[in-house]
Amino acid sequence: MHFSRLSLASLAASQVAAVTLWAASYGGAGLGDGGVTSLKLDKTGTGGYTLKQTSFLNGSTSCGAQSSWLTKDAWNNVIYCVDEAWGAANGSITSFHSSPSGSLTLFDKQISLGSPVSTVVYNGGAALAAAHYDTSAVTTWEILPSGGLKAMQVFRYKLTAPGTNPTRQDVPHEHEVILDPTGCFIVVPDLGADLLRIFAINKKTSMLSESSTFAVAPGSGPRHGTFLKTADATYLFVLSELSNTIASYSVAYTATGLSLTQVFISGAYGVGVEIPTGAGAAEAILSPDNKYLLTSERHVASFQIPNFDPKNSTTLPSDALIVWTIDHATGKLSNAQRAPAGGMNPRQFSVNAKGDLAAVGLQDDGRVVILERKKDGSFGDILASVMIAGSPTSVIWDE
Template sequence: MRATHGIFAALSAGFSLSSAAACSKQGLLLVSSYPFESSPGEIVKGGVTTLKLGNKGLEQVGEISSICGTNPSWQTLVGGDQYYCINENFDDGPGAFTSAKVNTDGTLAFVGNSSTPGGPVHIALFGENGERAITSNFASSSLDVFNIEDPAKLQSLDNKPFPPRADSNTITSRPHQAVVDPTGGFVVIPDLSVDVLHIFNIDQTALTLTELPAHPFGNGTGPRHAAFLKSGDKTFLYVIAEKKVSILGFEVSYGTNSLTLSEKFNIRTDGSENAPAEGSSGAEITISPNNRFLTVSTRNETTLEYTSVADGTKIPSDALNTFSIDPVTGELTHVQSAPAGGSFPRHFSFNKDGSLVAVACGGENRVNVFERDVVTGMIGKAVGERVLTTQVNHVIFKE
């Protein structure tokens, strides 16, 4: 498994809390997590935890589920109740791709699964009706394409391996995500280690992938995740660089079965001119549901402070940095740096209308839910928090 972070381990191990703040929003959250060493030699297995958001904040529903394995690292929800997840299983051979149904109480019912090459860390769907899925296999330097038309029979159709970096055979490819463009005709794969965006054309009839020339970055950039935006007659792509702790913005151009990127800017994840803190890294990048704002998370900067709504504890916090998007130029303007609610916010997500944001802070095994103004993009007060016994890495709303 991946190394856990020991920050506030005593708080995280065996203790959970929920806010008493009033909350007008209701809903469920699904949280995946890695194993956690609660005390020397004592490992709590990872899994998927369902949390209920209500007037009492966040409350856990049932026990942690092992339906996705004990190292789940990504989740995807389709149509309200069709659920997919992957078991990263980083150090122990093949991974797994699982489908399930989400019951009305948020518990999971197994539907089917398939093995994957080692270390899958992301799921992307493509096809007009989401008939195919891509798993980005971090540990085994490849992607897999699955037929998911029958969720009970997930069928691996294709595996595409990625070579080491051209100037160093010791630098192994580490694909971290696959992102389908707004036309549905292309997919880009940020490669964290080789410092490229792998680009594939999607045959939208046969639903097959054809590799195109990759887009290179400078050595040590570490492209981790990306997000497309269709704005009027223009398309933009935003990439968060884990190692450089920056956001790179591109305008997208299309040709016959081709996609090219023209870099427009490269800015710090907090919008400042300051050098990133030693040991910090970029994590997640997401565009708001109304396409007006872009938010990113950074890890291991802890320049902010979060006050627990449960007991008033002051917690060093990493940031969620929000930018407004110019719809004509794609340029970003920094709007806010808000506390993520703890350290190492590996992932965050918005609810459907963007009025809430949920954050998975792996440093304290803490899940936080904050109010968010959809007009200004500003993240406000916490309306729920929960500390789990496992290292949280991914959180999504089930509405």
């Protein structure tokens, strides 16, 4: 791992105009100011990259002190931000319009149940669903013509007894809302209950109905996931935080909903790779070409990377990003790469539409980095970085 300018060949493959990114960040005692930062990624005259802050909205006057997730609504050109609001009965979902410069303007804010940690727009831009971690709930929201929201449904859950890991599985913990490739279902990993909750979407009303649940191994703590649709099959990949495992499921569409069959499971650091003590699996996304599953691991300094200050020779600890090759015929995964994330606690990361750049929010470092993605699917150099206010939790591209 090293910092360098791109080669001419790599440059030709990575030509991009200036692009906007947005990052959400936690604030609070010892964390600084949380909120939403607008960033601009640009090329330099020498072929490198610069990443700069262009504006910042303090959470206390915008999204909230614990801004935890950003979603871009491609149908309505709106940015939704949720305030996790640690320990509070209520959080919020804030709606922003963006300007050509990337700056955001708040135009709607709705009070929600506490601890929203993920949102997804569904039914062709008609509605939004949210997962609520501490308040053990899923909520749905009508998207109004303005892009603002109106509350629709609340699904709340309880446990009859704590789970296998009673500290983390004291109550249900809904952690993500995942839209399936047909746009007909939403899957919600429940970290506390060791379930995948499956909801059917009514296309006329945007209402959800509870279709079924799928139990994962006790103590797994399913956190995040993503679907892959191939020419012949559909798969669901689920990353479990507590067991640090990644599993693949073949998906069958039935008269009553979705049927899942596990076809693969491995430790989340790689097939046959021992899981370091204290590790915590975080994000799972597909590469834009659908060839690779990309995941992140936290809380273990798997690498030492060069200092971002060229005058400082002290190396810095870094967690890992994992690249998995997907067998489209079976849904099974194989090891491709374990690479430095650019720092500690890569809670969430995203890849641009072209697939040659990844943006990583490093929660413990207060930094966002841009990583090169090579044609073989692997991560390469750190191309640019910037410190932002608070602890970054989510970073997305304006694409």
